[in-house]
Every structure is written in structure tokens, then in C-alpha cells.
Amino acid sequence: MKKAPSKKLFAGIFSAFLIVFSFQNCSQAPRADEVTYSAELTSMKVDLQSERMKQVDFLIQENESVTRAGRTYSIAVNKTLQVDLITGIFKIASDLGLDPNDYCLTDSLKQELLTILKGSQICKNPDIASDKVCTMVLKPSYAQILTDVDHYDLGSANNGCGAGSVDLCGSQPDMLKGFIAALKNQYKSLSCH
Numbered sequence: 001m002k003k004a005p006s007k008k009l010f011a012g013i014f015s016a017f018l019i020v021f022s023f024q025n026c027s028q029a030p031r032a033d034e035v036t037y038s039a040e041l042t043s044m045k046v047d048l049q050s051e052r053m054k055q056v057d058f059l060i061q062e063n064e065s066v067t068r069a070g071r072t073y074s075i076a077v078n079k080t081l082q083v084d085l086i087t088g089i090f091k092i093a094s095d096l097g098l099d100p101n102d103y104c105l106t107d108s109l110k111q112e113l114l115t116i117l118k119g120s121q122i123c124k125n126p127d128i129a130s131d132k133v134c135t136m137v138l139k140p141s142y143a144q145i146l147t148d149v150d151h152y153d154l155g156s157a158n159n160g161c162g163a164g165s166v167d168l169c170g171s172q173p174d175m176l177k178g179f180i181a182a183l184k185n186q187y188k189s190l191s192c193h
Helices: 007-022 032-042 107-118 172-189
Strands: 044-047 053-068 071-084 089-094 121-124 143-147 151-154 166-168
Touching: 053 107, 053 172, 107 172, 151 166, 166 172
Parallel strands: none
Antiparallel strands: 044 121, 053 071, 053 143, 071 089, 121 166, 143 151
């Protein structure tokens, strides 16, 4: 008469099976050349000359005076200048609400903006290797371009390394930021009336 297998034997076989099964998906970390190659695959360039751009939003911050309970305060207000690239008309939305006025780019300002954008490419920074440590800092965009098929948040990043961030290529971000700074100083005088 054969002796029935003990519970210890079944537990041992089950444990061995579990250990083998648990480690089946483990693999070695990729070599440096493999990381570089995969990063190149995730980078992108979009030529804005071939895109049909509809709108560009500029994000700015200004100090505004606000009166509450009989006291006047100066606070920093986030504003978005929503520029229609076809008409040159733009609206302003802020933390305080929507400005009811329409503003209009002059012909020269509209042409300057279109020249900057149409002469640009959008580049995406490659993702960072998993072994690199990055700070968890959110960097907001300074502009957003809307096309018929997509939108691009320029300059935004979700960590200190800038992994996956999207911006204009080369020196074009400086040109666009210069345009935004100049527009910020004069937009209140650009009434459509």
C-alpha cells in the first residue's frame, strides 16, 4: 500500500512553481545604446509650415488691482490671450473671468506671428531613461498651438528633466517668447474699434 503524498510535498511543489512563474518576465536592463535608440524613436518633429494652424494661446501673468470689502489689493492674475490666426482677433480669459472686449492684431503683428510660427518646427524631447532620477516639478506651457488635427503645449514638462516636453526647435522659442513679451506690453491698446 502506497503512502499518500504529504501536504508538505504539495506545498513545496507549489512554492517552487510560484517562484519559477514569478521570475519568468524578468529581464536585464537595456544597454546604453538600446536606450539611446529607443529615445530616438520617441522623438518627433512637426513642420508647422505644413500644418493648418487655427489658433494660438499665449499664457501670461499680470498684476491687477482688485477691490474686496473696501480694500484694494494687487494680485498676480493668469491670463490667456486666445489669438485667432485667420482673423487676427483675440480674446482674453483670466482668473477673474472673460474680458468682454475683442482685441485685434495689427497687420504687421499678425504677419510677424505667422512668420515665426510658419518658419518653425515642433520638437519633442525624448523620454528619459528609467534609471535617471528627475525632480517632480510641473512646468506650465507658455503657449498652445491648435491645428486642425492636434494641439501642442509649448514648453510644458512634468518633471525637472523635461522628458517628453514639446517646444519649438532651435532658437524659435526665444523668438516666440519675445513676441509674447512685446504683445503683453501693448495688447490693451489693440482694440478692434
